[in-house]
Amino acid sequence: MIRCSVTSIRFFPYDTFRRGQREVLKVCEELLSKSKVLVIKAPTGFGKTSVAISLSMLRPPVLHSVRTRNEITPVLRDLKLLRRKLGGLRYSFIHSAHTMCPLTKGKYVEPEDFWISCSILRDLKLCEYFRGLSKVGVEVIESVVYPNENHVDAVRRVVDMLKVCPYFSLAKLANYSDYIVVTYPYVFNLEFFEDLFQDRNTNEYSVVVDEAHMITNPATIYSYEVSTSRVKAAINEVNHYLGGDESLKNFLSSLVSIAESKAKDDKLKILDKKILNIDEELVNYVVSRALDVKKMIIEELIVSGKPISSVMSRGASIVKVATLISNLVYEGFALFTYRDSNNIFLTTMATSHDVINRVLTSYKNLILMSGTPPSKEFLERVVGMKDVEFVDALELGAWSPYENIVVLLISQLTSKYEVRGEATYELYAKYVKIIDELVNGVKLVVYPSYEFMSNVFKYVGRGFVEGRTTTIDELSNYVSDNTLIHAVAGGKLCEGIEIVRDGKSLIKCVFVAGVPYPQSDDYLVEVMNNLKMKVSADEAWDYLYNMESSIKTLQAIGRSIRSEDDRALIVLGDRRFLSRGLRKYLGLKINKVVRDLKEFEGVVKLLVEEFL
Structure with a gap:
């Protein structure tokens, strides 16, 4: 583990500071010593990423969350530069496994479908890329990942050179790393975090949230939608694989009929969970039956001799419905419907900032970065964070x-x-x-x-x-x-x-x-x-x-x-x-x-x- 001080250029990715960076680092270092939440408001071109890396390394290990996987590479670029100065720095990155998997290359697979298929194939020891991972050490993974200029090449080289699963290789490296770059779900979804770091707790990690203005609207982080046509497809799956489970069919049919009666235009209409009888018992039942359907589909494909890549890419609509309703057992989530042209959609969305607060306050400390972040007042009064410190880079000499x-x-x-x-x-x-x-x-x-x-x-x-x-x-x-x-x-x-x-x-x-x-x-x-x-x-x-x-x-x-x-x-x-x-x-x-x-x-x- 590396511990550093931001007072030296040695602990900064670059050999010189941009306007305002040194001043921001000094102020933030002092504030982080007494506060759990630090907001950095800084414009484009300031170099927020390099500043965040230096500050976060005061309290490793660090999860640096970005909105999309396209934003991973700039962070890796700065980490690679810092590693040249600090030879012991170990880092990794994680994003959607379904886009990394060599078995799904060139195919679109729903994430929730992918994970069920992946889990089953791993249990059956049918995935050759996962089987070989136990023989590959962390140092070998490092030697393949670190020379690359971007995250796409890193994933490709792990597959081409090591012939192992890129996701679980990077996850293995992440568990030994000081700094891990992840997409939002691995910070904001605690189930994702627990799957990635099975023996660690959130309070062991410092977190950087890039594009932190996103937390002003909870639905931009927590939302999931399914079309009514997919719900109808799920009914067909229930008939085919479950012999027509009447209670499940009735629930799915109710979803469709209520959505069709409520959705008039693109304005979101709320659906009453009580009318649909959505509670924890129902959610658990739908999830269980969705897993049954998925297992039957996979078994059917394996028995028929289909290649493993076909197994991985085969979806189940009932799985999407189960995912749609899974968050509805928690406070702060609601179910809505709307119409887009001739299509009707059901969408589960977070409606309360408490959902964000429950997750983010579980971490050791937070650095929230944006050119347009929410105010200290908003974070404390609405999101519910305590003792927030706010730093505006423009006030400390940054270029505007x-x-x-x-x-x-x-x-x-x-x-x-x-x-x-x-x-x-x-x-x-x-x-x-x-x-x-x-x-x-x-x-x-x-x-x-x-x-x-x-x-x-x-x-x-x-x-x-x-x-x-x-x-x-x-x-x-x-x-x-x-x-x-x-x-x-x-x-x-x-x-x-x-x-x-x-x-x-x-x-x-x-x-x-x-x-x-x-x-x-x-x-x-x-x-x-x-x-x-x-x-x-x-x-x-x-x-x-x-x-x-x-x-x-x-x-x-x-x-x-x-x-x-x-x-x-x-x-x-x-x-x-x-x-x-x-x-x-x-x-x-x-x-x-x-x-x-x-x-x-x-x-x-x-x-x-x-x-x-």
Whole structure:
């Protein structure tokens, strides 16, 4: 185990500090000595990862959680640099096993299906990649993993060179490591943690949460959905494999019929757990029967002589239903339904921040990082954390990306529900077209909802449009130097994209087409009711509307500035951005308010010539 002090560059991944890093490290080191929860607010380009690594190594072992597996490699890069200075530093990484498994290569497998299949095949000693792992030592795994430049190559080399399971190899290494980079589930889901570290407790680990603004909305971390068509498929499985278990079929049929009667549009409608008789006994029964079905499917495939890869990739719809309802026995979760086009979905979502608090406060200490983190007040009063310390890197000399943007506000526009209609959608489209025509580079247009985006896009007619299932890889394959991107605030693209070349952002304009207030539906009501148990009604509204929409806006804006050499035009397309409630969270200097299309076009032309 390595213990270090952040006062020396020797314990920092790089040979020099960026602006503000040394100052932040010194302040944070002192605060961590007396507080369990530390929040670091730092902009893009500050180097939050390297700072977090140095600070966390004061209290190893460390779990560094990132939102997606694509964000693992930058952390590994810094750990690799630090290991060159500290030869004894041992690290590992963990993400979704179903994407690592060589038996599922090139196939999509549901995670919950994968784990059941994996467990059964391991018990039957039918997985050759797991069988050989007992003969491979930790030092051998290190020698294969550490030379790689990214996590994808590391996984591939473990399979190619060692012929063993990459997930369990990395898990083996993780149990001996000072620093482990993981995706969110391995921190936020205690069952995942217990499977990974079977002989350890959460209170032994320090935790870093990257993109910590995600915890302001519990459903972004805890949610799971299933279509009613999959529930109907589960009924067919019950008939085929269980001889028509009537009580189980009745429950599944009730799920479908109630969802179909309640789901009218894309607004979430809550389903009463009592009407569906969902309790711990029912959940345990459904889970047990789902396992029975899954085992029968696997046995059927093995007996028929199917290859092991086919066994691993075969799913069972009843398993998805069991996963859907499994969290409903806990406080703070509710079941909802909604309609998307011709499809109806059931979704289980966390509605209380207590769900997050129960997990995070079980760890030894926390470092929460974001360019737009929740406030100390919010974390203490709403999430329920104690003795939170807050550090703003900008106040300690960090470079500010806001120096490199110009912000325009269009007073003619608003996305208020009362004024929405074809005239409003067409007017927004006219402004978007001006940006598209005049600005060279990638343009990101951010909408408050999929519905609003669809209505505006039909008048724009050009660009990449984010869907509910769109992946970042799909955008990466589409994007060019002059792409127009249409995305939804708070979605995958606004939270996760980084379109760069030679370290510089290609995004030259972010157009926020309407304040991204949350959709008014039953989920919002549930969250609001839970908030009002902790703060006043006015404060609850402020957090849920002003704070949430400001975080989404700032996250979208942050996509455009990834280095000190970048410049971008930011357009706030809604006069409500002038309100005091939003401005206190945004903290943006609005350089100019424009009143109409003609004035907007003239100002943009000037900025393209003199600023961009």
